[in-house]
Amino acid sequence: MIGNTPLAGTPMRILLVATGLKVGGAEHQVVALARAFLARGHAVAILSLSPGREIDVPTDAYVVELNMSKTPAGIARALWQARGLVKSWRPDVIHAHMIHANVFARLLTRVVQCPPLVCTAHSFREGGRLRMVTYRLTDRWSALTTHVSEDGRKGMVTSGAVQANRISVIPNGIDIERFRPTAALRGATRARLGISAGTRLALNVGRLVPEKAQDLLLRAFSQIGPVTLPVHLLIAGGGPLQQVLADQIVALGLTSRVTLLGPRDDVPALLNAADTFVLSSEIEGLPMVLVEALASGCPAVATDAPGVREVLHDQGTIVPRGDATALAAALDAALRQGRGSTAGEAARRAQVIARFSIDAVAQRWLAIYASLAGTAALAPAGAT
Secondary structure, three states, X not given: OEXXXXXXXXXXXXXXXXXXXXXXXXXXXXHHHHHHHHHOXXXXXXXXXXXXXXXXXXXXXXXXXXXXXXXXXXXXXXXHHHHHHHHHHOOOEEEEEOHHHHHHHHHHOOOOOEOOEEEEEOOOOOOOHHHHHHHHHHHHHOOEEXXXXXXXXXXXXXXXXXXXXXXXXOOOOEOHHHHOOXXXXXXXXXXXXXXXXXXXXXXXXXXXXXXXXXXXXXXXXXXXXXXXXXXXXXXXXXXXXXXXXXXXXXXXXXXXXXXXXXXXXXXXXXXXXXXXXXXXXXXXXXXXXXXXXHHOOOOEEEEOOOOHHXXXXXXXXXEOOOOHHHHHHXXXXXXXXXXXXXXXXXXXXXXXXXXXXXXXXXHHHHHHHXXXXXXXXXXXXOOO
16 A cells, blocks of 8 residues: 555455445445455445444444434534544545435535545435435535446436436446255245245245335236136235235235235245246336346346346346236246246356356456545545
């Protein structure tokens, strides 16, 4: 290291900023990156704007949890605490994820001299017009803005949040080995779930929220007759629509063919057990659960939510959003075909390894960090 500038391959001090450490795609990505960076010998601190953890954080990561309220006084207190962390821990780069953490980190550069700041947006819609204006007004305080998908990048540019030459695409990554297809795991999981060998199993994984559109999925599944092909649908995830969806299952007469599993920590096993993965979303950023499905060798049917085509390419069926009939037809065809051959599983898996393995993505980030670390630090207002 020369001065405070890391050379390529030299261990860095990386500060990751997240809105929280609860269950969510962006939160899981922050933790996955932390784990990958630590494995390569870098020091990692995680600054969470809210307290409480629902996901396992590496023990070697230095974690600071704020209790930031969304009042001017609460934000000011949180910025002062974060200022102390930057001054004492002295990161070489700061990388924030999602709208609240991104804006917070940009404000942080106004109260303390910071190293280069990277801001990553994860959702196609990071918010409404006010948030897009906030992004635009604070853009100059970050060295780089990225999005996890090309659809999302275009959306940010179109909304005026950032200029086209100021935002790049870096996808999220997963631990590919966790999702390796395994016949023994498939059999054991299906037995545990009570799914017979002759039943074709569809799986949906996601928060039970309007943008995931599981109500559409239930309407579509109700159109698939079980007479010629025994079928079952599992929906894994928790959220505010749990009871609404449970009532819909009863109303559609699907109680014997659909199971709401609630939050799960065994998604790799569920994907191994499934014959088809189905995504019914209206809104996505980059749907990592589709990446996980392909890595598990599982065929997929999905609506054309942002980011879906970037993942599936020719390894699944894409239907229009909001069209229950089209989703039902595609899901019925996929269930009849099943998982197919081991060669088909291998092809789906190969599709994602090069682009979405956490090792490959982490290496891309480290190269970016090293290149940015040579740029001038972001000085607070009034600094000379």
